[in-house]
Amino acid sequence: MMTLVFYTNPQSRGRIARWMLEEVGAPYDTVLLGYADSMKAAEYLAINPMGKVPAIVHDGHVVTECAAICAYLADAFPDAGLAPPTTGRADYYRWLFFAAGPVEQAVIDRSRKIEVTPEQGRMVGYGSYDTTVDALEAAVKGRSFIAGDRFSAADVYVGSHIAWGMMFGTLPKREAFESYLAGLTARPAFQRAHQLDEQAAAA
Template identity: 55%
Template sequence: MTDELVFYTHPMSRGRIVRWALEESGQPYRTEIVEYGPAMQAPGFRALNPMGKVPVLSHGGTVVTETAAICAYLADAFPAAQLAPAVEDRRRGPYYRWLFFAAGPVEAAVSNAACGFVVPEEKRAMVGHGTLAAVLDVLEGAVSRGDYLLGDRFTMADLYLGSQVGWGMMFGMVERRPAFERYWERLAARPAALRARQIDDALMAERGEATTPE
């Protein structure tokens, strides 16, 4: 099938986010597990992603890498799932804003903190996130205005940003603020999120790896 969705992933990677996105899209897809190490550096896989990393999505002749880009692609490729506002919808702007806030400032701030790197005060204007505290304050405001980032409508922006919040709290990189906990509990209870987690946890169990904590 020329339009087949093929999902290259590892069950202990950011591919878990894409798995959830695929389950939300409602489309059939085929999973190809790529093991860490030589398999990710093999010429065949690097032809798909020269970075030698998962996740990767192949859809017919289109290859998409980078988790946020894959989420955005799926939302646009399958509009019947209503995972993104239409182009003419004024909420499209806020949707993009929060999707890329998560992919930019949130990802950078949390990753730097996890690595023990603190941007010197005199250099903060040079980086997109400034400080982790500033990012978390903005994030708290965004998730406190309604059930979802766009009010009462769930979108891929919630899926991607919420995943950053959930994983960040799980591993102690994001403060467990009440607003974050309420937001993540709401998202994690979605049927597609539960299905995705069950699939990846089962794959990890097959490998004798510990599943993600509750």
């Protein structure tokens, strides 16, 4: 029998992986880690040498990094229908990794008050914060899903970035973002994941 173990902290990017796990619907065990202790302990560093969460171990195989976890789970549990057919994955891969690369980098630099000059914009992957945000807005404007006409793992990842960004002010509250996110956060799996993380945080 295959096993699935989820390592997380409820106040972390682990919330992205939790949502994805709930969408998949497969049973999993949760291991809660603390930033200052168990996350840096030898036992967990053997799983993720970065000492960061989330991570999953599926039947002995370790997967880290939220975008990778989302993509992996979609493929590992195809019956959940969270990845488009392989012939229709252009937008799926494009926006999944756009959020993992340019969006995350632009948001982190912005929060650290790092100003990118036009000349430096040629070097950094996201070019400029404004260009990145505008591209993200264009990708979701007037759409329920980021890739095709159905929900996918890319929506878990992109939607999580938009939700966190608007919550913490690292992304602007634009109508397109709010409209796109409204449909995602109404999903039962999102609600279950949110409740589980809130309960874990309270404990």
